Amino acid sequence: MRILLVGEFSRLHNSLKEGLTALGHEVHIVGTGDDFKKYPVDFPISSTLVASNSLLRFCNRITRKLFRLDLEAYERAYQFRKLLPILKGYDVVQLINSNAIETYPKLALRLYEKLFAQNSKKFLLICGDETPIVDVLLKNNLKYSVLTPYFNNPAATKKYYNYTLNYTNNQQRKLFDFVQTNCDGLLVSDLDYKIPMEQTGFDFTFIPNPINTDKLEFIPMEIPSKIVIFHGVNKYSAVKKGSSVFLEALSKIELKYGNKVEIRIVNSLPYDEYQKHIRSAHIILDQIYAFDQGYNALEAMALGKVVFTGAETEFQEYYQLTDSVAINALPDVESIVQQLSFLIENPEELTLIGKRARQFIEKEHHFVKIAEIYTESWNTTNP
Template identity: 55%
Template sequence: MKILLVGEYSRLHNSLKEGLVALGHQVVLVGSGDNFKNYAVDYSIRTSWTTRYWLPRKLKNAIYRFTGLDLEMTERAFRFYFLLPQLKGFDHIQLINSDALETHPFCSRSLYRKLFAQNPNCTPSLLICGDETPVNDYLLQDKLKYSVLTPYLKDHSLRSQFEYSLKYTYPNYRKLFNWVAAHCKTMIVSDLDYKIPMEAMDYPVTFIPNPINSETIPCCPNDNMTPIVIFLGINRLSYTKKGISYFEKALAIISEKYSTQVDIIVTENVPYDIYIHSYNKAHIVLDQIYGFDQGYNALEAMAKGKVVFTGAETEFTEHYNLKERVAVNAIPNVASLVSELAFLIENPAEIRAIGIRARDFIEKEHAYKTIAKRYLDSWKSVD
């Protein structure tokens, strides 16, 4: 098959591409690289004119201030439009999000319409692995014990920090999602944090876990733990929704109590390649609060044999029938985080044991070729 993957937010599509290529398929990935993360793509719609040069940046900011028009979004639309002649002859097209092009919703609909029309034999699918209209509609009902929208639900003054998530509930983005959902023959969810809301909103979805290419990720045995290295990578754009302040408060306590036993590494807003390199020597990785399941970064760290503080709720352990921990369930409670960290620091053998189980779990449940085959089966089932 010749497959087009549109959009990249976490390296999920890159790993899926690796699995599909290993199975003998031809794959093209189009995306912006997702800001500072700079993920690899085959064809880029990354903004340049509106972000690189001083005068266009000033003009862009002035226009946005007085009209609300975002010229970065406009530039991405133009870049994708001029790529369209090269995006023909595909058997399948998958969008990583209804807003995969990160442009104005009316532009997205027009560009998707052209893309689908010039690939009449393709069977489009929509991947849901982050913010999406039905997901956020459900989360705003506040029926779960917590979610990425919990900080906003508790304090509406934080609205500006959740504008990216809330935009999916606005009429123009809702219209975009409805159009995409009507034209995609299947919807796939990447983890339980999206499966639960989508099913609660009565959408038929196929659950396929994130693909992780463990062949390219060496496992780092947790042997030398003097000191124990703890890593926290901060993305300011998702600081509040990932509950990073809880980790920071817990680390302040841990660094004082175990000052001679731990080494704490903190990075902020670094490209993906630097982020990965930064936590290579860590034994413990602090990923995020408010999750039921693990996202892509957490899974890659688990593949390296790290002990990851992330979503590992009861729903997760029951789904995979786990009897022992493969990750530490990070909840929005500083005392709980401190207790979990202290236990690991005082019992380094448990760090080794969880790290080994984490790697085994990734190889069993997230093997990239097996996951790629599940995608193919899902796409073919609706042909």
């Protein structure tokens, strides 16, 4: 099959492409590379003109402030439009988000009309903020979610949720409705989207994230003399992922175990640099307000790291796990401190959990196995 993957926010589409390519399919990715993360794409649509010109960057700051117009969003739409003549003849087109082009909804809708008309089957993958997900989370009927900090203190945190809450505005809602109506199927990538989607009435297929275990070499963790604890702060999602809870817990751990630990904190690194830190650490503090693991957590688990992330009861039950493969990070500083303290005082647990984490990824997230599930889902869906 010829497959076009539109958008890339986490390396999910890159790993899926690698699995599909191993199965003999022809696959291309079109996208921006997601800002500072710089994920590889085959057809780039990032804003190069505005981003590289100091005068245009200055003008863009003015237009965004005075008129709420983002020149980079227009440029991304323009770049995509230029590519349309070659983005045709694909058996499958999969969007990683209803606004995978990262432009204004009205522009995205027009571009999708042309893209959909010149290709066969179309699918929407829900693996992040999306209109029906945000609608459900705003009901606040789950034990917690990425919106929990917003509910706890809306006045102080609302500015950090502008991107998320935009999915409920009229234009973005119209875009989602268009995509959902014109796609042949909806897919979701983990339990943090499966669980809320079950409240929406939409039909969807759950396919776990693909992880390229060939690229992520597992080296059994030796019991270290000094335990390295790593937390990568993302400037766009730090509040949603609970970084403040992790940072407060780390301050207490440093006071308690200063000579036994090395704490590393970085901010908004490109993917390749971020991976270097992951590989040299023993414990990764990923995110708090989650039931399941996100993409960074899964890749760290594939390397045999002990990851503090979503590993809720729902996750344990779905995968029928009896032993922990990750640490369920609760939104409570003392809970994080206690869990870290136990691992520091019992370092042999790091080795055991790391081995189980790798085994879990190979069983449930292997990139070729997951690519087979995708192709089966695409093939069995009638256009």
